[in-house]
Amino acid sequence: MGAMRRPTMTDVAREVGVTAKTVSRVLNDGPVAVETRERVLAAVRKLGYQPNLMARNMRVGARDAAIGLVIPEMGNPFFGTVAGGVESAVRARGLTLIVGSSDEAAGLEQSLIATFLARRVSALMVVPAASSDHRHLRSERVAGLPIVFLDRPSAGLRADCVVSANREGSRTGVAHLIVHGHRRIGFVGDVPASLYTRRERLQGYRDALDGAGLPYDRALVETGHDVEAAARATMRLLSLADPPTALFAGNNLASMGAVVALSRAGRKDVAVVGFDDLPLAEALDPPLTVVAQDPAAVGAAAAEMVLRRLDGDRSRARRTTVPTRLIARGSGELPPR
Amino acid sequence: MGAMRRPTMTDVAREVGVTAKTVSRVLNDGPVAVETRERVLAAVRKLGYQPNLMARNMRVGARDAAIGLVIPEMGNPFFGTVAGGVESAVRARGLTLIVGSSDEAAGLEQSLIATFLARRVSALMVVPAASSDHRHLRSERVAGLPIVFLDRPSAGLRADCVVSANREGSRTGVAHLIVHGHRRIGFVGDVPASLYTRRERLQGYRDALDGAGLPYDRALVETGHDVEAAARATMRLLSLADPPTALFAGNNLASMGAVVALSRAGRKDVAVVGFDDLPLAEALDPPLTVVAQDPAAVGAAAAEMVLRRLDGDRSRARRTTVPTRLIARGSGELPPR
DNA sequence: CCGACATATGTCAACGTTGACATCCGCTGT
DNA sequence: ACAGCGGATGTCAACGTTGACATATGTCGG
Structure with missing residues (x-):
């Protein structure tokens, strides 16, 4: 038993003796006879069928149910926590977050953004690398793709942004x-x-x-x-x-x-x-x-913003500032000398 | 000027007065006259065309040039550093890493893996959630998808794995x-x-x-x-x-x-x-x-393993152990009482 | 017993791209 | 002059899925 092809809808359909369309209907809660539905589901389980999201998204022209986040470094807990804040907010809406790191390099950031766009993410969240320029994203904005910047504002692009005070x-x-x-x-x-x-x-x-x-x-x-x-x-x-x-x-x-x-x-x-x-x-x-x-609040606020934009909010780009809080513990209260 | 459709190859082709196939050739370094190539590239820039990776991947049947990594928590610097180690190794090969967090929950882990699979990642790397079971991945393994576990071994699946000592x-x-x-x-x-x-x-x-x-x-x-x-x-x-x-x-x-x-x-x-x-x-x-x-070495070792598998290494599943190192700084050398 | 209607399923084309193969052109050598 | 060739480009179908529309089957009221 060698490496075999992943089963398609047609394979499932053949197994049951129906058309791919019927399988599609089963999987999308279309009108299907109860008995047929059950046989299809059985075949799905038997073959281990998993729908091909790429084909689906292509067909329906919809963007992917994923949101792309670019951070400068994975290892820095600050950005990790920001990402965590984004993720919980985004997950609550059934969306998937995919994260990549730009390593604080404008070139990598841009190519990461390109791969996210090529994957047709439905929104983009970016902690800009130190010296990046986002003019190249103007056409995306015009095309209605929500773009939110975190921790640092965008350069060369009017866009939503969430920063600390x-x-x-x-x-x-x-x-x-x-x-x-x-x-x-x-x-x-x-x-x-x-x-x-x-x-x-x-x-x-x-x-x-x-x-x-x-x-x-x-x-x-x-x-x-x-x-x-x-x-x-x-x-x-x-x-x-x-x-x-x-x-x-x-x-x-x-x-x-x-x-x-x-x-x-x-x-x-x-x-x-x-x-x-x-x-x-x-x-x-x-x-x-x-x-x-x-940091988690910065991520969460940015995620809320993205979700609002996905829901159709077309208002002006807004800057949100997350307050900071002084915590006196001792080192800051030492007298001079 | 409302939200407009993203341009396709055909749009670019029409702009230049050639066929989509010619545009495709330009973008894939096929044989094209120098002058045509330039006009196509000009149109690409003018329209801001970006190839649709989904359509491309679907056509060529190839898996996506992305590797999916599942970690239990974004905010924990340990996993962040692991992810950083994975990413540098993977990036050196021109592959993209996409990361998601399971929040240490088996259910979320499984659905995250499902979305990665649906996106046709070319390999899967997983830090298993506390009580997860990976039997459901057996068919993927058989189908030749490289799967490597990090930091913790898999449950119910013979697979490569990289852990600390x-x-x-x-x-x-x-x-x-x-x-x-x-x-x-x-x-x-x-x-x-x-x-x-x-x-x-x-x-x-x-x-x-x-x-x-x-x-x-x-x-x-x-x-x-x-x-x-x-x-x-x-x-x-x-x-x-x-x-x-x-x-x-x-x-x-x-x-x-x-x-x-x-x-x-x-x-x-x-x-x-x-x-x-x-x-x-x-x-x-x-x-x-x-x-x-x-942690970075754990990530890097796991990434190397994945790359070997992608290169066709079909040998038995292997467990790699990354050594630890005792660093005496004072707190461990205090005497009793 | 027939037409209207609902329900279940099928057929076809299209999404954007590229592989396989065909065609067209100009040039070479004889 | 023409077969033969190589380079440039075109045509067509296919990847896996689903929308639009068609068809088949059964049900019901009159």
């Missing part, structure tokens, strides 16, 4: 450090500098400094995309001639890097506030104060 | 605690108790006890699937009449739970070894000793 959240976090007496506050941010979230959060940092009449010192702004790079960035800040007494970390990896670096350096006196919560934040010494995002 | 790794981790003088060691494990990784790791724990002639005390085995549940499990262990002096945590969430609980209880004297590394392990106080898995 980056600037406001950062301002609050940095202001918190200022209230506790800090005047030199380092910023450990994501890379590249052009990244939307990084720009917004840096802007919030500057807002807070401005609000307190403190100067903006470029020497206090460092960068690193992964944990180790962020740790090195932190070390550079600490070894400045006039080092910061507090750090603001611009995302989860930067927070980890800062925490790791301080721990290696044995510095428990440096105040830290991180953007985005960490699962072990409370177990650190001192426990980490954070500006918590709600 | 769970039992051996746990044995090593627990033996490490024993070497440092501990005789009462708590086990904080995953739930349900029937979960493969949980069983294997518990078995490794018992192996180590046996090896040292220590008794197995069921009161020392506690359980919790998420961080908070694991923290409560840890508290229960600590409040026993004859509490453990060390803890072995059976996965990343259990480790976090244990760490959080100890931190809340202000107990820095309890030794801990966790299965699976955590990004902040070294920044904890004391730094966390772990039996590190290599």
Whole structure:
């Protein structure tokens, strides 16, 4: 018994002695005699028949009951949680979510989007890669395909988008450090500098400094995309001639890097506030104060938006902002020095 | 200009004044006059034509150039990293990975697999949900569809599978605690108790006890699937009449739970070894000793296996074990009491 | 007992693409 | 001049499914 062809409707039909159309009707709840229906179903089970969704979708011209989501990295729990939020919302409607990772590269993102489109997904959700451009999606939008961007807005395309309150959240976090007496506050941010979230959060940092009449010192702004790079960035800040007494970390990896670096350096006196919560934040010494995002809520909000669009909502593109929340645990309340 | 139909090959052909077949040839590098090719490509760009993969795949009868991966949870960085490992390996071959989450439910897993099959993926990779059964996939296997299981073996199906060295790794981790003088060691494990990784790791724990002639005390085995549940499990262990002096945590969430609980209880004297590394392990106080898995390697190994099968390898189903590595950082070397 | 009508099933074509094969053209060599 | 050839393009059918429409069979009222 070699590798055999997957059975088709016609095979099932032949087995029962009817036409493919009758099988089709059985499977689509059309009008079929009870007895026939049962024989067809029996044959379906016997042959292990599974309808070919591709052929079906092609015929009915419908889009696929799947929604494509593109995220920059699979391994980063932030995006994983976002995807989880999207999935539960989407699943509740009987739709399937298929996820792919762009590896933060515009080229991969575009080809991933192309394969999703070629698969005729019924909607597209995208966390844009750092330097991507979405002009190429204009024709899709015109053709009525719902497209929603998450965490970062689109470039070159008016479209729905759901983001965290980056600037406001950062301002609050940095202001918190200022209230506790800090005047030199380092910023450990994501890379590249052009990244939307990084720009917004840096802007919030500057807002807070401005609000307190403190100067903006470029020497206090460092960068690193992964944990180790962020740790090195932190070390550079600490070894400045006039080092910061507090750090603001611009995302989860930067927070980890800062925490790791301080721990290696044995510095428990440096105040830290991180953007985005960490699962072990409370177990650190001192426990980490954070500006918590709600990644699952970002995903869920974006999914709701997509579902509304699928239901025919044709209103203007809207930007939704998911609030952040300051959670004071200790590291952000340390006094200077 | 309303929502318009997506252009087909025929539309492009009409635009240029040739047949659809010629357009097809241009797009598939068939023999076409240079000048014709250029005019066709121009029309393709002008109309924003994108080939319909569904129709194409149906015609050529080929399976889709996509591989389906089912994981139990999107938000858990362990599975995210596994998926990342799979994706880089698969992408290197020009294949697309589509990921879905079963939410650790056998029913969802099965329907997710069904939608992948209906989309004619060319291979299936599955991290089985806790209590799933894969007999229903037998016909697919016979039909030559590569199926590889990750992290946990399949139930009711002989198939390739890639797992971590769970039992051996746990044995090593627990033996490490024993070497440092501990005789009462708590086990904080995953739930349900029937979960493969949980069983294997518990078995490794018992192996180590046996090896040292220590008794197995069921009161020392506690359980919790998420961080908070694991923290409560840890508290229960600590409040026993004859509490453990060390803890072995059976996965990343259990480790976090244990760490959080100890931190809340202000107990820095309890030794801990966790299965699976955590990004902040070294920044904890004391730094966390772990039996590190290599989730990306698990994903990569499974992907290699799938690619071999796709290349026609018809040899017997094989089980690959990815080794673990003990990383002593401090928490596992604390003395009893 | 006939026409109207409902129910069960069949026939055919079409969805967008490509494989198999046919045709058309211009060029070569003799 | 013409067979022979190779390159460019066209024609047709088929992939598996379902919509539109046709046909067969039975049921009922008058």
